[in-house]
Amino acid sequence: MQAPSRRVFLKMLGGAGLSSFAGRRFHPAGFLWGAPSDDSVSRPMVRYPEKTDLILLTSRPPQLETPMKYFDRAITPNEAFFVRYHITPIPTRVDADTWRLHIGGHVEHDLRLSMNDLKTQFDKVSVTAVAQCSGNSRSRFSPRVLGGQWGDGAMGCAEWSGARLRDVLQKAGVKEGALQVTFNGLDTPAFSSVPDLIKSLDVSRILNDPNVLIAYEMNGQPLPLLNGFPARVVVPGWFADYWIKNLEEILVLDHPDENFWTKTAYRIPDTPCGCVEPGTTPQHTVPISRLKVRSFIAFPENHARLPRGNRVLLKGIAFDGGFGIEDVQLSLDRGMNWRRAKLGVDRGPFSFREWSFAWSPEVAGEYRILVRAFNRLGESQSEIPRWNPSGYQRNVVEHIEVVVV
Amino acid sequence: MWSNILKSLLCKEEFLGSCRLNSRNKPGIRGPEWHLILTRWASIVLLAIVMTALLSAAEKTIQLPPDHPFGKLKSGAGVEVVEDRCGVCHSTDYIVTQPRRDAKQWSTEVDKMIRVFGAPVKEREVKIIVDYLVSSYGPRQERPTRKAK
Numbered sequence: 001m002q003a004p005s006r007r008v009f010l011k012m013l014g015g016a017g018l019s020s021f022a023g024r025r026f027h028p029a030g031f032l033w034g035a036p037s038d039d040s041v042s043r044p045m046v047r048y049p050e051k052t053d054l055i056l057l058t059s060r061p062p063q064l065e066t067p068m069k070y071f072d073r074a075i076t077p078n079e080a081f082f083v084r085y086h087i088t089p090i091p092t093r094v095d096a097d098t099w100r101l102h103i104g105g106h107v108e109h110d111l112r113l114s115m116n117d118l119k120t121q122f123d124k125v126s127v128t129a130v131a132q133c134s135g136n137s138r139s140r141f142s143p144r145v146l147g148g149q150w151g152d153g154a155m156g157c158a159e160w161s162g163a164r165l166r167d168v169l170q171k172a173g174v175k176e177g178a179l180q181v182t183f184n185g186l187d188t189p190a191f192s193s194v195p196d197l198i199k200s201l202d203v204s205r206i207l208n209d210p211n212v213l214i215a216y217e218m219n220g221q222p223l224p225l226l227n228g229f230p231a232r233v234v235v236p237g238w239f240a241d242y243w244i245k246n247l248e249e250i251l252v253l254d255h256p257d258e259n260f261w262t263k264t265a266y267r268i269p270d271t272p273c274g275c276v277e278p279g280t281t282p283q284h285t286v287p288i289s290r291l292k293v294r295s296f297i298a299f300p301e302n303h304a305r306l307p308r309g310n311r312v313l314l315k316g317i318a319f320d321g322g323f324g325i326e327d328v329q330l331s332l333d334r335g336m337n338w339r340r341a342k343l344g345v346d347r348g349p350f351s352f353r354e355w356s357f358a359w360s361p362e363v364a365g366e367y368r369i370l371v372r373a374f375n376r377l378g379e380s381q382s383e384i385p386r387w388n389p390s391g392y393q394r395n396v397v398e399h400i401e402v403v404v405v
Numbered sequence: 406m407w408s409n410i411l412k413s414l415l416c417k418e419e420f421l422g423s424c425r426l427n428s429r430n431k432p433g434i435r436g437p438e439w440h441l442i443l444t445r446w447a448s449i450v451l452l453a454i455v456m457t458a459l460l461s462a463a464e465k466t467i468q469l470p471p472d473h474p475f476g477k478l479k480s481g482a483g484v485e486v487v488e489d490r491c492g493v494c495h496s497t498d499y500i501v502t503q504p505r506r507d508a509k510q511w512s513t514e515v516d517k518m519i520r521v522f523g524a525p526v527k528e529r530e531v532k533i534i535v536d537y538l539v540s541s542y543g544p545r546q547e548r549p550t551r552k553a554k
Contacts, residue, residue: 193523
């Protein structure tokens with residue numbers, strides 16, 4: 001199934017009742033604007049250990065969202081980086097001195113690596129990469145879907161340092177016939193009936209990609225515990241569900257991974273757009289993988305009031321799944337004309353790319369400012385939101401509303 | 406060696422000189438000054454903790470706050486069962502932040518929690534939970550203007 005046509009959306013609008021879509025409308029360029037639902041509960045700001053004030057999504061297990069103001073720069077501070085756990089209880093005490101990383105399964109040598117082993121026996125490499133939750137922006141979906149009702153802050157970008165997963169697997173000696181590699185963290189469900197969070201990647205994916213890391217540093221510091229201390233998997237370019245935190249065990253399988261979180265969860269429709277007609281169920285699904293192109297305006301904040309005649313420097317970030325951002329464009333006239341933003345330092349193809357755009361509004365009034373990015377493949381963001389039942393990989397053209405006074 | 410350390414801790418002048426100050430103020434009174442001894446011991450213990458932390462910097466312990474009150478369920482029939490059965494695995498903010506669902510949707514969700522996520526819910530509790538969710542977090546009531554014909 002292709003991207004839903006506008007007619008489908010009009011039908012959907014009619015079916016859902018226009019009252020719940022108050023304030024959204026088409027405009028000449030054909031954009032349908034998704035906005036947070038009016039009946040969402042307002043979420044409090046909270047401060048967790050090693051964290052600054054973040055937006056609470058859920059208390060147990062902890063899920064914390066990064067406020068938009070932090071996305072005016074390429075590197076998200078560790079203390080502001082979003083937190084997403086799946087099951088309770090989560091580890092609250094970790095001693096990296098006694099911690100051991102077990103590498104086993106279909107390998108020649110079972111390894112139990114200490115942190116010191118990890119740091120001394122393998123090259124230390126760094127990659128700047130975006131971690132984004134598959135369900136980032138889920139609350140914007142129309143019709144709405146169940147699941148963590150994230151705004152846009154379930155994403156962040158850090159410089160991750162650690163050992164290549166490839167090197168570690170090669171030391172263990174991957175046996176002939178190995179298919180997949182599973183990752184398990186220290187979080188273990190309280191009931192045995194609850195599926196433990198285990199994710200997997202293909203062996204070939206890991207052996208061919210020198211950027212997949214077991215990271216023990218985040219922006220030059222040990223990871224905050226809530227972001228995976230003492231080590232986590234980093235899969236640049238892919239959604240963060242693979243980036244298992246508080247890593248404890250890596251198993252090489254000679255058969256496909258049958259765990260719930262790979263076999264059943266974190267799957268998208270097996271269609272070119274990864275979407276289906278809103279409200280319908282996909283016939284076939286595949287595991288979610290590569291990040292879609294996205295871009296955001298972090299400054300000024302949504303609904304800001306700007307003085308007429310003053311120059312304002314709009315700022316934000318753009319990213320994609322590892323090809324690199326080539327162009328960021330803004331529109332001040334609802335998508336009729338687009339102007340190029342100035343790109344910041346290139347920190348590699350997996351990183352947030354900073355952009356800025358100088359604007360001196362001369363005429364008072366309400367403005368909707370749109371932002372879209374293009375990667376080196378020419379891929380961009382969709383004009384019409386794409387829908388899937390799990391609320392994954394949203395990548396519509398983003399916007400803010402400002403008033404010039 | 407240990408006797409020397411002990412002596413120094415028991416208020417001899419060679420240890421930080423604090424006893425000299427004291428004895429000057431109160432001539433003739435000698436002997437252990439317990440508040441000073443405690444202060445010294447406390448500083449030694451503190452130093453040991455700091456040194457351990459600096460040497461290893463390897464242990465992290467965090468304390469998580471209790472469930473935030475913003476996720477508290479609305480009162481209603483069966484709310485205790487929902488708090489107890491659903492709340493055993495996750496805070497109830499998971500429920501209150503969801504979009505409103507009808508009876509069929511909530512029923513599917515509760516069923517998924519039991520069959521897929523292994524929620525420890527008894528057969529007879531399922532209806533109580535679904536009924537509560539529908540009455541508290543079900544579709545919004547029609548507006549009175551629409552009802553009046």
